[in-house]
Amino acid sequence: MSADERPTCRATVRGDTVTLNRWVPAMTARGPERAGLRRVRAALADLHKDGDELIVVPVRGVPWTDRAGRALVAWARLVGYRRVWLPGEVVTFDDEPAAIGPVAVRCPGCGAAWQDEGVTFWEHVRATGWFPGQCLACGGSLPEWTPVPARQARTAPHRLAT
Numbered sequence: 334m335s336a337d338e339r340p341t342c343r344a345t346v347r348g349d350t351v352t353l354n355r356w357v358p359a360m361t362a363r364g365p366e367r368a369g370l371r372r373v374r375a376a377l378a379d380l381h382k383d384g385d386e387l388i389v390v391p392v393r394g395v396p397w398t399d400r401a402g403r404a405l406v407a408w409a410r411l412v413g414y415r416r417v418w419l420p421g422e423v424v425t426f427d428d429e430p431a432a433i434g435p436v437a438v439r440c441p442g443c444g445a446a447w448q449d450e451g452v453t454f455w456e457h458v459r460a461t462g463w464f465p466g467q468c469l470a471c472g473g474s475l476p477e478w479t480p481v482p483a484r485q486a487r488t489a490p491h492r493l494a495t
Contacts, residue, residue, distance in 0.1 A: 340379035340390070342463070346401035347375035351408045351477040353463050376401030382462050385415040408477050411436075413459040430459070435481040438464070442473030448481060 340356040356379060377392035378401070387409050391397035402419045409417045413430045416423060433455045437448040445468055458464055464478040 341382040342380050343392075344378045344380050344389070344405060345375050346378070346404050349400070349404045349407075351404050352474060353380070353466055353477060354474055378405070380405075385413065386418065387414045387416070387462070388418040389420070391420055411480065412462055412464065412477075414462065436464070436478040437481045438475050438478040440468040440471060440473055440475055443468060443471035445470040447475075447478075449478075 339358070342353045343356050343360055345352045345354070360379075371394070373395050375395075376397050377395045378397070379390045379392065381388040381390065387405075389402070389405055397420060402422070406417050406419070406424050410426050411431045414426070415430075416425045433450065435448055435450040437446065439446045447468075464475070466475050466477075467473070468475055
């Protein structure tokens with residue numbers, strides 16, 4: 334597999350929660366199924382970023398669900414993708430990208446809560462195609478951030494520097 338064919342990242346979708354981690358060659362699923370994949374309780378997909386389009390390739394040997402597809406589509410719209418290529422379906426957002434506003438995440442490792450809505454934050458998210466993925470408190474992997482209803486937004490959020 335050439336560097337151009339490698340996925341940008343691996344998505345884990347559990348329920349409605351999307352977590353992204355940078356793709357590394359050890360994640361390749363070529364050859365026989367790895368025994369560990371049979372025990373995975375989340376949908377896994379390799380994501381390929383092509384400009385403002387996202388190509389979703391489910392990992393072989395792990396069940397893929399419509400719910401996982403819907404979660405990835407909602408996330409992709411929020412971070413600014415224009416089109417998402419899912420297995421058997423292409424979703425195009427004809428309108429403007431999702432409105433920016435407060436988003437938050439809680440680190441599953443240490444429990445730190447992060448929230449941001451600043452222009453610089455959103456410029457970074459829209460340019461990279463994903464939210465900051467590492468907790469500044471413990472260094473753990475963060476799930477993708479989710480919108481915060483205005484009534485729940487904190488007046489002095491803990492911001493995660495990008």
